[in-house]
Amino acid sequence: MEHILPYKPTNKVRIVTAASLFDGHDAAINIMRRIIQATGCEVIHLGHDRSVEEVVNCAIEEDANAIAMTSYQGGHTEYLKYMFDLLKEKGVSHIKIFAGGGGTILPEEIEELHAYGITRIYHPDDGRSMGLQGMVNDLVEKSDFPTGKNVGGCSDDLSNVQNIAKLISAAENHPEEAETELAKIKELAAKSKTPVLGITGTGGAGKSSLVDELVRRFLIDFSDKQIAIVSVDPSKRKTGGALLGDRIRMNAIKSERVYMRSLATRQANLALSAHVNDALDILKAANYDLVILETSGIGQSDTEILEHSDASLYVMTPEYGAATQLEKIDMLDFANLISINKFDKRGALDALRDVKKQYQRNHQLFTQDVDEMPVFGTIASQFNDPGANSLYKAIMDKVVEKTGADLPSSFEITKEMSEKIFVIPSKRTRYLSEISDNNRAYDKWSRDQKEVAQELYGLHKSMETIQKSSLEDKDRLLKGLQEAYAQKLVHLDPKNKQLIDDWSDLQSAYKAPEYKFKVRDKELAIKTHTKSLSHSDIPKICLPKYEGWGDVLHWQLQENVPGRFPYTAGLFPFKREGEDPTRMFAGEGGPERTNKRFHYVSLGMPAKRLSTAFDSVTLYGNDPDYRPDIYGKIGNSGVSICCLDDTKKLYSGFDLSNSTTSVSMTINGPAPMLLGYFMNAAIDQNCEKYIIENGLEKEVEKKIAAIYKGKERPKYQGDLPEGNDGLGLMLLGVTGDQVLPVDVYEQIKAETLTKVRGTVQADILKEDQAQNTCIFSTEFALRMMGDVQSYFIDKGVRNFYSVSISGYHIAEAGANPISQLAFTLANGFTYVEYYLSRGMDINKFGPNLSFFFSNGVDPEYAVIGRVARRIWAKAMKHKYGANERAQMLKYHIQTSGRSLHAQEIDFNDIRTTLQALYAIYDNCNSLHTNAYDEAITTPTEESVRRAMAIQLIINKELGLAKNENPIQGAFIIEELTDLVEEAVLTEFDRITERGGVLGAMETMYQRSKIQEESLYYETLKHTGEYPIIGVNTFLNSKGSPTITPSEVIRATTEEKEYQIGMLQSLHSHKSDLAKESLHKLQEVAIQNKNIFAVLMDAAKHCSLGQITEALFEVGGQYRRNM
Secondary structure (H helix, E strand, O other): OOOOOOOOOOOOOOEEEEEEOOOOOOOHHHHHHHHHHOOOOOOEEEOOOHHHHHHHHHHHHHOOOEEEEEEOOOOOHHHHHHHHHHHOOOOOOOEEEEOOOOOOHHHHHHHHHHHHOOOEEEEEEHHHHHHHHHHHHHHHHOOOOOHHHOOOOOOHHOOOOOHHHHHHHHHHHHHHHOOOHHHHHHHHHHHHHOOOEEEEOOOOOOHHHHHHHHHHHHHHHHOOOOEEEEEEEEEOOOOOEEEEOOOOOOOOOOOOOEEEEEEEEOOOOOOOOOHHHHHHHHHOOOOOOOEEEOOOOOOOOHHHHHOOOOEEEEOOOOOOHHHHHHHHOOHHOOEEEEEEOOOOOHHHHHHHHHHHHHHHHHHOOOOOOHOOOOOOOOOOOOOOOHHHHHHHHOOOOOOOOHHHHHHOOOOOOOOOEEEEEEOOHHHHOOOHHHHHHHHHOOOOOOHHHHHHHHHHHHHHHHHHHHHHHHOOOHHHHHHHHHHHHHHHOOOOHHHHHHHHHHHHHHHHHHOOEEEEEEOEEEEEEEEEEEEOOOOOEOOOOOHHHHEEEEHHHOOOHOOOOOOOOOOOOOOOOOOOOOOEEEEEEEOOHHHHHHHHHHHHHHHOOEEEEEEEEEHHHHOOOOOOOOOOHHHHHOOOEEOOOHHHHHEEEEEHOOOOOOOOOEEEEEOOOOOOHHHHHHHHHHHHHHHHHHHHHOOHHHHHHHHHHHOOOOOOOOOOOOOOOOOOOOOOOOOOOOOOOHHOHHHHHHHHHOOOOHHOEEEOOOOOHHHHHHHOOOOOOOHHHHHHHHHHHHHHHHHHOEEEEEEEEOOOHHHHHHHHHHHHHHHHHHHHHHHHHHHHHHOHHHHHHHHHHHEEEOOOOOOOHOOOOHHHHEEEEEHHHHHOOOOHHOOOOOEEEEOOOOOEEEEEEEEHHHHHHHHHHHHOOOOEEEOOOOOOOOOOOOOOHHHHHHHHHHHHHHOOOOOOHOOOOOOOOHHHHHHHHHHHHHHHHHHHHHHHOHHHHHHHHHHHHHHHHHHHHHHHHHHHHHHHOOEEOOOOOOOOOOOOOOOOOOOOOOOOHHHHHHHHHHHHHHHHHHHHHHHHHHHHHHHHHHOOOHHHHHHHHHHHHHOOHHHHHHHHHOOOOOOOOO
């Protein structure tokens, strides 16, 4: 494709970009907003998970020309139509709407949306024909019209936000035409008493986050006051574009009482726009109670803000260099208050002392106590930070003192300083490099020991040869060799000598017809060979034919047989008989439909390994609702689950306490809530069994009738599918503790918790690094995960993984296999460090951690599991001193979603087959093969069966897969293993340099790296340098356009209506119990007690949305990044 030049807009074009509600797929829109900026536009980027109302209000306040959305999670038709309707209703139909969503927005839906009035939906085929720049040019050209014209009469009604927005645009774009209106504004502003708080500071000091925290406190402090924010960002001199990025950081502005406008400087080297005064005048004339003006952070000595503000705050960080630098900062002469933000950084207390002294010197306040200087240490990123509380109170007092404004603050503050609640203690931030050092030391030791063993073998062989010879002085020679042997033997670790001595016994053990070994005190005997159709004995495990002791030893130290340290070849001596790694995947519509799918795909299978995909409403901790942008997503791209009864129906007919049942739940932010629902569903199943065994059915029915008093109870919709015996449905609408004696219920609960098998995704670190479904602040989310693990230890939950640490989403967002593996293992070790810092025993929590990788067709994917197992085992054994169970890294693999293309979708199964082969050969613990139509729709019954058949054929039919270590010993596999292992350790060192995983996340190191790698792949795909069959090469006669599958799955209206109705009756029937539960939940969160223990009870009466909202109030909402 020829190079396309950017379109040059004639007007100042402003575009709002975002990902739709409950959608974390923000990599594409992030790339797009960069290209839109480079094409000369001012971009207001809102990031992921934005409701229609938020986007529309932003577009109105910012007086934007257009909105550009990405939507990948379904519900796009309702979302975009609702956006069009809302713009029309608010009288701003001139704002254009653009959108895209890969292959998920079908061609007929695109036609329908275009006909409805959406300006343009871009489809993957448009990308191929137009290129990225071509699509952006089209978008910008269609949006290239003037704003801020025809503002006559706007000043008469400044209670209307649109008039304010239009007037600010007029002042920016057409001041001559709007002269009369702006003159009126000047008069009104002159009479206004609205105070202006100016905030400036260095770039990246956290001004926007701090403003968000101040606004949040203002709205709590004053229930009837209104606040406006003007935020200025620099324009790019080269292109004229600008990233107006402050709005993305704001959570508090989602309020009727807040107006925010982002301005670009539109000139070089200035921190403020020339039109700031006009904007402030307009907001003063509109009689806001307080206006905050935030400048772009481009330098230290920025005092221009003082001309526009009544009170000023300077924001800095502790990292300003030597104390003498402070003498150069002009704002320390003029600012009324100073915030040293990011107060958790090294040297914060010294910085506080130095800045206070400098302030005292600059203001000649030598008679006052230096500690009384208005300098505050703050951590804006931390929920309810005491420093930010003190700063807010001081600001309000200063504003009142300077202007006499009617803003008497009654905000309560405590005397404590900002203190970071560290997830990882600061003295432990080198943990990843310690692991690198540990593992490299082990490797060096094993090489050295190999040399020693090889020399001993040489001496041993020489002695054997001489012994057999007829040399005259062989006794003298032998004596010399024996002495040399004895001296050398001292350097060989006795355990290594044992490994060499036992080598022949080990070989014999695998040649015997049965191999005996112990698993948790149970002796198992497994056949060591299988018979082929040709009557050959095919060994399940093959050992190398090495004879040299160095090779024998080194192989055991670095590779070894499956089931032995360092577990490179696998965790268990043999695979379980009767349980393949196959997972049964489902998630669509309401719980009944997914339950039917689960029974369909697991019918006749000896083990039920259910893998659950939830809809995006559930993923973001929300309840179903009639609001169109929520309604469209109920039951699409996953199953809708919002309460305990949903969970009971979802897993009904599967005995959740049976050792052959295991359940995987792909959920992130609301993982603790879904886990609470799951555990309660399992407990109530066992209560049901107890009721039947003891003939208590009639008695229990009476109790339930008394609870419901004639009101309708929740029930399973439709007939039970084949295979569903109804287990789990008897207690719908109630819980075991309401119908059974307390002691009986408690015993059943205790026993159930020790039996359930499965995993909950829960890994919020990777969410902040990749596809984003974080809903709580990082610290709070990690704390809840720690609470879950702590509860598991207390209750003896040994077979359920408290977290599945995931690389899948990192790979899906664009990372290459090495980055995926390095980031995922680094995240895993972060949980280890965090749990250790909470005083947990590594041998108790280690076995509750599991991993989840994406696969691909890159060469490194052939060894991703073996490298992960090896790195984990070496670190857990030699660095952390963990026992064998904790040394074993269990991992699940899902074949790559990125290699599922929307073109020539039939070819996707070929790629999936190759990836399944990689995973099975590498001894993964469980495997989910993606359906070939997944790039376009929720998988259909037919496509899921095909996907499962892929791995069943490999496991049951492929002869070589009867061997359980088929890749061991291949030269390329050994080479790749060493190469990838070293690459991961090197990446650990890079992350350490950035302050460990959490430090690196602050500077968005992982996110940037993932996006760079994604763009590299997309570029090579686009130019054809990286050939993809049926996508950019080997196209069919029609050019391989994007395919519409024969069946597309969407949730039905009946399912959505039932979910909403059922939820409403839950809310009305259990309102008192829910209120009490939520109050208790908030109390334990504030008192720093175990949240999950109380959440287990709240899950009985509360819906998902109720719990999420309650926790937001005490744990803080996630703050988005660029």
